[in-house]
Amino acid sequence: MEYIEELKAALGDKVLTEDFERFIFGADWSPRTQKEIMPPDVVICPRSTEDVVETVKIAYKYGIPVTAGGGLTGMAGGAVPIHGGIYIDGACMNKIVEVDVENQTIRTQSGATLQELVDAGKSHGLWFPILPESKWSCTIASAIACDNDSTFGMKYGKPLNQVLSIEMVTGRGEVIEAGHRKARFSASGYKLKDLIIGSEGTLGVITGATVKLEPVPEHRHVDMIIFDSMSKAVDYLDNLLRMGLVPEGAHINCKRRLKFYTHAYKEKHGHDPKIPDWAGSLLAIIFAGDKDVVDFSLKKAYAMADEMGGQLIQEREIIDNWWISKHTLDFPAFKQKWPASQKVKKFGAADPGIPMGRLEEYYDIFIETAEKYELDILGMNAYLEHPGSIGFSLSCALFVNYRDQDEVDRFRKYFEEMSKRAVDLEGTMSTYMSDTDLKVPYFEYEHGAGAQYMLEIKRIFDPKCIMNPGKKFTREKVLEKEE
Amino acid sequence: MSIEEHRDDIETCFGTSCNFCERNCPVYKILRIKTYTSKGKNRAMLGLIDGHYDASMALAEVAFTCTLCGACDAHCALPNTERFIELRRKLVKEGLIRPEYDLAIESIKRTGDVFGRSIETSKIFEETADGEVPVYLGCQYKGNKNEVKLIIKVLDKMGIKAKITDDESCCGYIAHVLGYEDEMPEIVSKFKEAYPHDDFITLCPSCTMFTQEEMDLNSTHVVKRVHELIMSGKVKLKNLDMDATYHDPCDLGRKLGVIEEPREILEAMGVRVHEMENNKEFSMCCGAGGGMLITDPELVEDMSKQRMKQAIDTGVDVLVTVCPTCESTLLTGSMLARKEYKKRVKVMSLWELLDEALE
Incomplete structure (x- = not known):
C-alpha cells in the first residue's frame, strides 16, 4: 500500500508491517474471542511527537484510520483498531521530560506508564496517585484517553483532577497544547484539556502531558469494615465526610467480589475467608498522612463504624490479600489472582456510574441482569472516585468465557442493558472505560441532542x-456531512 | 512437544492480557516494543497456531531476542520461557536461524566446547591432580584460568579438594536454549560419556540448572556447598566490614531458588547487602542469557548498563555476583554506566571476597 511505503520512507524501522507484529496489536483486555482479533495494517513505534505528526499527516493525506494505544489493558476495546489502518504504539514514547519538585508537577511523553510516573517522583518524595491495577502497563495517555480510575480516587480523583496540560496531535496533523501549563486551573478560554480527557483518541493522538504529583504520605493504613448492606457503607462514608474525614481511598465490595481478591488466601488456607452470613458489603477504606493524623482518623472511623453496626475485619491477612491484589501487586510468583479465575473465563465488566442513593437498587439490577443473560457473577465493586465526596465508579463484573462467541455476545447484551439502566437511574453509562464501539449504538440514550x-x-x-x-x-x- | 500443545496456556495469556510480564523484562525495558514481551511472543504464537501467518525470519529475530531470564515467569502463572524455547525449536527446525547459531552448535559437536577450543584443563589446573571432588567447569569457566584457580584455592582453604579433568564436554545448555532439539541427544550423551560422575560440583549457574533440571543429575552448585560449610561453623571468616549489592544470576536465583545462600555467605563475611530495585526472584538479567551474546551483543551491553544503573542507585561501590557470564557482562555494563552516570561500581566475584575473608 502506498501510504505504508510513505510511512517507511519517513520513519524507517519505526514501522512494523510483519503479520505477527500487527496481530499482536489486534486486541486488548476486553472479553472477545480469538476470531475478533482485529490487527491493524501497520504499526508505528514513535519515539517523538514529530514521529506522530509525520504519521498523522500521511494518514490524513490518504484518509487512513489511526488508532493509538498504550498498555492495551482496556476493558472495552477502546484502543482496538476496528477499522484497521495505522496503530500507534504510544508506549514506545516513555521519556520523563521534567520533574518540577518545587511546583510538584511532572512533564512526560505520553507512553510513560503510571508506575513510571510514580518511580520518577520517588526520590523527590512525590508520587502520581492515579493508580489502577494496570498501572505497570497503562500509559498516561491511555489513562487520560478514557479518564480511568484509581485506587486512591476518594482523595485524588481521576485524570480529570490531576492533569494540567496535554499535548495532542489533532486529526489534521497539527500539534496543540491544551491546558494551563503548571497552573492548577484556569478561567481563560474553553476547557479543551477537559474535552480531550475521556475522548478515547477520537480527537487526536496524545503525545505528552503535564500532571500533578502529590507528596508521598508518611503513613498509610488500610482497613475493611463489614456492613449489612451496600447502602449502609455509603451512609458510613457520608458520615465520615460530614465529620471532616476524607479517606485516601474507599471501595465498597459486595461479598462475592472479595473472593476475587483473596485467591492467595484460599490457596494458603484451603477455603475462602470467613465472612459473616449477614454481611451485605465489605468496605475497604484507606487513610494516609502523618501517623498521628491517621491514628486519630482511624479512632473516629472505628467509633462511627461501631455506632452504625459495622464490624471491623480483625483477620489482617484478608485485608492484606486485598491490598496486595489491589495495589502493591506484590504477590508471590504463581499465586496471583488470575490462575484459578481466568484460566477458562476472564474478567468482564460494565462500568456505569450512579447517584449515591441508588447503589442498593443498582446492585439488584446487576444480579438480575447477569442471571438473565446466564453469566457467571464475579461481583460488584463501587470505587469512590470523586475527591472529597461520594461518587461511584462501578465495576459490575462477570466471568466471561472468551473462547465461546455466544457467551461473549451475551456479555455485550448485558453490557448494553447495564449501561442503559444506569442512565435510567439518573447516572451514566461509563465511568472508566469510556464509550468505545460498544456504546455507539446507544450513545444518544445518554447524550440525547448533546450527541450532535x-x-x-x-x-x-x-x-x-x-x-x-x-x-x-x-x-x-x-x-455524512462531507458526503 | 510442539507449540500447538501449549495452546491452552497461550490462550490463557490472550484471555488474561495483564501485561505484568512487561514490568521487569530487560529486553522490553530497552527496546520498548511490545512484540518482545512475553505477551507479545505468546500472541505471535497464537496467530501462528491458528494459521494467520507462517513463521518467518522476522519472527525468529524476536524469538531469539530474549534472555530467557524468567522475569516474565516471576510475574505470571504460566511457564512462558519453556514455551519460548519450544518456539525456538520450531524455528530451528524450519531453518529460520542465524548462521552464528549453527557455528556454536558445530563447535560443541566437534570439540565439546561452545567456543571451539581444545583446552587441556588438567595441565592448567594441575594442582587438582590429586583432588577428590569432581568440579565441572563448563565452557565459560574453562577459559577463565585465574578465576578458576581462585575458586580452587578457596575450596582448598575450606577443605574441599577439587578435581578438574580433561574429560569435560559441553553440557548442552546453550544448544538447549537455542532450540537445537535434534542435536541434543548427541551433545548430552557426549557429555555423560565424558563426565560420568553421579555427584559433582558445578561452578556455572546455567550448567547447574541444565544438569539438574533437564538431565536429572546430582550436581550441586558450589555456592550451596560453601554455604553449608559456613553455616555449619566449620569455616571461620574474617569480617570484611564493607557494603555491597548482590546480583542474582537468573539460573541460580529465580530458577534454582538459590537466593538466600549467597546473601548469607556475604553477611557471614561482614558484607552488608544493599538490594537493588530488582532483586531475588524479581532480579533483573545482566543481559547475556538465552544466547543473546550470540544474537545481539549491542543489546546485551545496553541491558548490562541498565542493570548496573540499579547497582549505582543503591549507593554502594561494589557489586558481587557468582556467575562467569554475569560477571563479564556486568564488567562491561559497569564501564558503560560509569561513562553515562559518572559513578563506578566495581564488579567482583564472590570468590575474591571469600579468598580475602578466609584465613
Missing part, C-alpha cells in the same frame, strides 16, 4: 474521521 454537538466537535478536530474511527460515533456518521 459532540459530533460537530469531532469533525472540527478530525474532519476526515481518521482518529480512532468507530468509537463514540460510527465512521459513516462522522463523514
Whole structure:
C-alpha cells in the first residue's frame, strides 16, 4: 500500500508491517474471542511527537484510520483498531521530560506508564496517585484517553483532577497544547484539556502531558469494615465526610467480589475467608498522612463504624490479600489472582456510574441482569472516585468465557442493558472505560441532542474521521456531512 | 512437544492480557516494543497456531531476542520461557536461524566446547591432580584460568579438594536454549560419556540448572556447598566490614531458588547487602542469557548498563555476583554506566571476597 511505503520512507524501522507484529496489536483486555482479533495494517513505534505528526499527516493525506494505544489493558476495546489502518504504539514514547519538585508537577511523553510516573517522583518524595491495577502497563495517555480510575480516587480523583496540560496531535496533523501549563486551573478560554480527557483518541493522538504529583504520605493504613448492606457503607462514608474525614481511598465490595481478591488466601488456607452470613458489603477504606493524623482518623472511623453496626475485619491477612491484589501487586510468583479465575473465563465488566442513593437498587439490577443473560457473577465493586465526596465508579463484573462467541455476545447484551439502566437511574453509562464501539449504538440514550454537538466537535478536530474511527460515533456518521 | 500443545496456556495469556510480564523484562525495558514481551511472543504464537501467518525470519529475530531470564515467569502463572524455547525449536527446525547459531552448535559437536577450543584443563589446573571432588567447569569457566584457580584455592582453604579433568564436554545448555532439539541427544550423551560422575560440583549457574533440571543429575552448585560449610561453623571468616549489592544470576536465583545462600555467605563475611530495585526472584538479567551474546551483543551491553544503573542507585561501590557470564557482562555494563552516570561500581566475584575473608 502506498501510504505504508510513505510511512517507511519517513520513519524507517519505526514501522512494523510483519503479520505477527500487527496481530499482536489486534486486541486488548476486553472479553472477545480469538476470531475478533482485529490487527491493524501497520504499526508505528514513535519515539517523538514529530514521529506522530509525520504519521498523522500521511494518514490524513490518504484518509487512513489511526488508532493509538498504550498498555492495551482496556476493558472495552477502546484502543482496538476496528477499522484497521495505522496503530500507534504510544508506549514506545516513555521519556520523563521534567520533574518540577518545587511546583510538584511532572512533564512526560505520553507512553510513560503510571508506575513510571510514580518511580520518577520517588526520590523527590512525590508520587502520581492515579493508580489502577494496570498501572505497570497503562500509559498516561491511555489513562487520560478514557479518564480511568484509581485506587486512591476518594482523595485524588481521576485524570480529570490531576492533569494540567496535554499535548495532542489533532486529526489534521497539527500539534496543540491544551491546558494551563503548571497552573492548577484556569478561567481563560474553553476547557479543551477537559474535552480531550475521556475522548478515547477520537480527537487526536496524545503525545505528552503535564500532571500533578502529590507528596508521598508518611503513613498509610488500610482497613475493611463489614456492613449489612451496600447502602449502609455509603451512609458510613457520608458520615465520615460530614465529620471532616476524607479517606485516601474507599471501595465498597459486595461479598462475592472479595473472593476475587483473596485467591492467595484460599490457596494458603484451603477455603475462602470467613465472612459473616449477614454481611451485605465489605468496605475497604484507606487513610494516609502523618501517623498521628491517621491514628486519630482511624479512632473516629472505628467509633462511627461501631455506632452504625459495622464490624471491623480483625483477620489482617484478608485485608492484606486485598491490598496486595489491589495495589502493591506484590504477590508471590504463581499465586496471583488470575490462575484459578481466568484460566477458562476472564474478567468482564460494565462500568456505569450512579447517584449515591441508588447503589442498593443498582446492585439488584446487576444480579438480575447477569442471571438473565446466564453469566457467571464475579461481583460488584463501587470505587469512590470523586475527591472529597461520594461518587461511584462501578465495576459490575462477570466471568466471561472468551473462547465461546455466544457467551461473549451475551456479555455485550448485558453490557448494553447495564449501561442503559444506569442512565435510567439518573447516572451514566461509563465511568472508566469510556464509550468505545460498544456504546455507539446507544450513545444518544445518554447524550440525547448533546450527541450532535459532540459530533460537530469531532469533525472540527478530525474532519476526515481518521482518529480512532468507530468509537463514540460510527465512521459513516462522522463523514455524512462531507458526503 | 510442539507449540500447538501449549495452546491452552497461550490462550490463557490472550484471555488474561495483564501485561505484568512487561514490568521487569530487560529486553522490553530497552527496546520498548511490545512484540518482545512475553505477551507479545505468546500472541505471535497464537496467530501462528491458528494459521494467520507462517513463521518467518522476522519472527525468529524476536524469538531469539530474549534472555530467557524468567522475569516474565516471576510475574505470571504460566511457564512462558519453556514455551519460548519450544518456539525456538520450531524455528530451528524450519531453518529460520542465524548462521552464528549453527557455528556454536558445530563447535560443541566437534570439540565439546561452545567456543571451539581444545583446552587441556588438567595441565592448567594441575594442582587438582590429586583432588577428590569432581568440579565441572563448563565452557565459560574453562577459559577463565585465574578465576578458576581462585575458586580452587578457596575450596582448598575450606577443605574441599577439587578435581578438574580433561574429560569435560559441553553440557548442552546453550544448544538447549537455542532450540537445537535434534542435536541434543548427541551433545548430552557426549557429555555423560565424558563426565560420568553421579555427584559433582558445578561452578556455572546455567550448567547447574541444565544438569539438574533437564538431565536429572546430582550436581550441586558450589555456592550451596560453601554455604553449608559456613553455616555449619566449620569455616571461620574474617569480617570484611564493607557494603555491597548482590546480583542474582537468573539460573541460580529465580530458577534454582538459590537466593538466600549467597546473601548469607556475604553477611557471614561482614558484607552488608544493599538490594537493588530488582532483586531475588524479581532480579533483573545482566543481559547475556538465552544466547543473546550470540544474537545481539549491542543489546546485551545496553541491558548490562541498565542493570548496573540499579547497582549505582543503591549507593554502594561494589557489586558481587557468582556467575562467569554475569560477571563479564556486568564488567562491561559497569564501564558503560560509569561513562553515562559518572559513578563506578566495581564488579567482583564472590570468590575474591571469600579468598580475602578466609584465613
